[in-house]
Amino acid sequence: MGVLFSRPSDSFPAGAYGAGDTSSINGSIIAPYLGDNTGLYGDIPTKELPPIPFEWIISPSEIKDTCPSSSQILTAFAVTEAVIVILTSVAAYRPVVHFLSRGMLGRRIKRSIALTWTAVFACQLLANAAIAGMVGNTPGYGGLNMLHIFTVYMARPRFHLVVLGMLRSLVGVKRSRAFDKTTIINTKRDRRVEFPYTDAFITTAVSEMLLLIIAAIFTSVTWHRVPSDSKAREYTSDMVSFVSSSPAVMLLCVVAFVPINRRYGDAFPIEGRRYETGRHWGATVAPDGTATLHVKEAVPTSVKVKRIVSAAASAVLMGFVTLVQWSYWAKFLTMPGVLFCPPKLIQSGVIWVIFTLMGTLAGAAS
Secondary structure: HHHOOOHHHHHHOOOOOOOOOHHOOOOOOHHOOOOOOOOOOOOOOHHHOOOOHHHHOHHHHHHOOOOOOOOHHHHHHHHHHHHHHHHHHOOHHHHHHHHHHHOOOOOOOOOOOHHHHHHHHHHHHHHHHHHHHHOOOOOOOOOOHHHHHHHHHOOOOOHHHHHHHHHHOOOOOEEHHHHOOOOOOOOHHOOOOEOOOOOHHHHHHHHHHHHHHHHHHHHHHHHHHOOOHHHHHHHHHHHHHHHHHHHHHHHHHHHOOOOOOOOOOOOOOOHHHHHHOOOEEEEEOOOOOEEEEEEEEEEOOOHHHHOOOOOOHHHHHHHHHHHHHHHHHHOOOEEHHHHHHOOOOOHHHHHHHHHHHHHHHHOOOO
């Protein structure tokens, strides 16, 4: 994926190695920086600069075992997100939360979503804090700054929001008149059609926006601290620029295509006479011979098309953000050698899954 945004191969920094390459242990720009993710560049000669910023180093002070390769790291990220997508597709469905809590949660209380997004964001912070603590307490990694580890993992690639965005736009459930007295629907806006993934999507989108902003700032600042004559900085400058701009792309998506301020009704505002729900007269006859006239409403093709277009547009924009994240990591992992040797990838993935699932449930329980 990194190839899509890459510079020519002749700009690859000399002395850099792919993540996990044990032949880099004695490298002149690798060995001096093992086990240390803080410091100033000061008067370090250009030829002796590490291939990645100090803050991105996650390695023990001494390599006694093998390190995960770039493909293993990316696979761990991908498997983690795949599991999250499967589980959150169920956990984000409001009726499931409502049923499991016996009606106590998922009632869509007015303004509750203004608070529940903080739970989603807090779960992400707690997950990364737990992983940073776990890594920092691993033998050999005690000299690392845990705050830097915490922030590096906040920049990990994610894609479950793409799926949630599509589900929010496309999945609608017709509700009976019994729901009119609840806050689950708003008949003035949704015509008794509930989009049950809405609350989980909104809360996750706000959390994701904040994570993207933090990751963009951290990535930009740490790479711009590297001296300008560094080949590694030149090699990654295009991807750093893309990462820095990703919050703006996400903002465009959640404002224009799947508005997070629209809790009821279709994701994309469908208003005006051109998109008004089609109506026609119908009649039913009861067993006792009593006839009843009523108006039947049908969703016109234009509304269905607009839902699909909204979902597709949001998928493209959020997919671009996801592609940028994965491409950055794919490129980043071509350089650090054993300077990026994260331990306990499986345990880290489990923590991400658990806390993301908890956050999604909190969002759906609004």
